[in-house]
Amino acid sequence: MRSARPVGLLLSAAAVLLWAIGMTVLQPLTEPIGPWSERLPGNNAYWARDLRFAAIVAVVLGLVLAGxxxxxxxxxxxxxxxLWxxxxVAIDRADPVGVEATVLLxxxxxxxxxxxxxxxxxxxRRVRPAGADRRALTGAACVAGVLTLVAAGIESPTDREPELNPSAFATGVLLVALTIGAALAAAPARTRARCVLxxxxxxxxxxxxxxIRAIPPGPRSLPELALGAVLLTGVTLLAWDWPGGRPAWRHHALAALAALVGPVAMxxxxxxxxMVLVPIGATLTALAGNSPINAADSDLLVSLAGVLAGLGMALLLAWPPALGYRPDPPSPPGPVGPGGPDGLAGGRPASAERR
Known part of the structure; x- marks a missing residue:
């Protein structure tokens, strides 16, 4: 996809803007006033941090798409x-607030x-450009897809903040764009059918x-399951090869089952x-100088869990045979040519479709 570079950089820049707004506008809303124990925050108190972390991941995914x-x-x-x-964490500790801080960040x-x-x-420009790494792009699409579910379902202790729904929706839409962009860039050919899809x-x-943002937190589970299944199954339809010009529906049906069950389970x-073994959320809270979560609740960085679950889905859906990778055939006996056993061009992934 020739537009992958400008699209990826544009989406990364949009993620930077969301991160800056999250730091200077949203983060102050989540920090409690006073050190008294009865005012210690509870579950999902630092929802702005999760949205910022998702924006940072979006910056990375945009660069992966651009490359x-x-x-x-x-x-x-x-x-x-x-590094970001x-x-x-360091900037959060400084507590920047206001329009000037937003513009500066x-x-x-x-x-x-x-x-x-x-x-x-x-x-x-100095090196001959290589082809797209379809496995990496499909993996990036899986990470963005699972992280979309996290952003769409993000909650706060009260869910009454007027800034919560717009910021979660904007982050979710950005991640949807990254999911589809990376999956389309991983396709062996940019056909009209794939673009319409x-x-x-x-x-x-x-x-x-x-x-999901329009309904209360309780009944969100089923829409989130449906969104994950549709989005990740769509990734396979866009990125995988279409033998004979049509999707291999049996394989995509298995992918749909994995997309339905896998993200939530992971x-x-x-x-x-x-929560039990690696309290990363509590560590980041302490490093940022914010109030700790009360002992009855847990300080969980949900967006990091989404990234790890997305990598797990990438192991399932970035399936090499479906992306045109074929094992090299055994070399015939006889003398080896000057270009080595693979010839002058070397081995490269095969594809069932013409570019």
Whole structure:
């Protein structure tokens, strides 16, 4: 997909803006006033932190999309994400508030993003560009898809904050765009059928995010299951090969079953593990200088659980044979040519469709 680079960079820049707003506008709403024990926050108190973390992941995924999944872009993008999380904790400790702080953080974040993109683009000009890494792009789509469920279902202790629904909806829509963009970039060919499918999937997913935000937290479970199944099954329809020009419906049916059950099951397992064994949320809360969650509740970084669950779904859905990767045939006996056993061009992934 030729538009992958500008689309990925544009979505990363949008994620930077959401992160800046989350830091200066939303985060102050979640911090309790006073150190008294009866005012210690409870479950989901730091929902703004989860949305910021999702925005940071969106910055990384946008860079992965811009680099078409190649390691030359993916590696620096992941490093940038880790450094951004550290900077987020430090900035949160400083408690920036106001329009000036929002503009400053957004401008600074975009400057960092632009600098890294310029460096990577210059490196690309010096090296012959390789093809897209379809497995990496499909994996990125899976992470964005599962994280969409987290953003769409994010809650606060009261769910009465007027800023909660718009911010969660905006983050969810951004992640939907990244999901579909990465899946379409992973496709072996950008055909009209795939583009129409991507448009329909986008409308359905955005409508699903809006529906989830419009209903109370209790009855959200079924719509979230449906959204995950539709979005991740759509990823396979966009990214996988279509043998003979049509989807292999039997394989996509199995993918739909995995998309229905997998995200929720993985989110549950990862969340319990984080609460019992790895209290990352409490550690980040302490480092940021915020009030700890009361002992009766848990300080869970739900968005991190979403990332890990998304990586788990990537292991299931970024299936090499479905993405055109074939095992190399055994080399025939005889002398090896000057280009090695794979010839001058070397081995590369096969595809069932023409580009």
């Amino acid at each position: 078409r999944g190649r390691r030359r872009w993916s590696g620096p993008a992941v490093v940038l994400g880790g 999380v550290a900077a987020d 957004a401008a600074g974040g975009c400057a960092v993003l632009g600098t890294l993109a310029a460096i990577l683009l210059r490196r690309d 991507a448009a329909g999937l986008g409308v359905a997913a955005v409508s699903g995010v809006g529906l 989110l549950l397992v990862v969340s319990v593990t984080m």
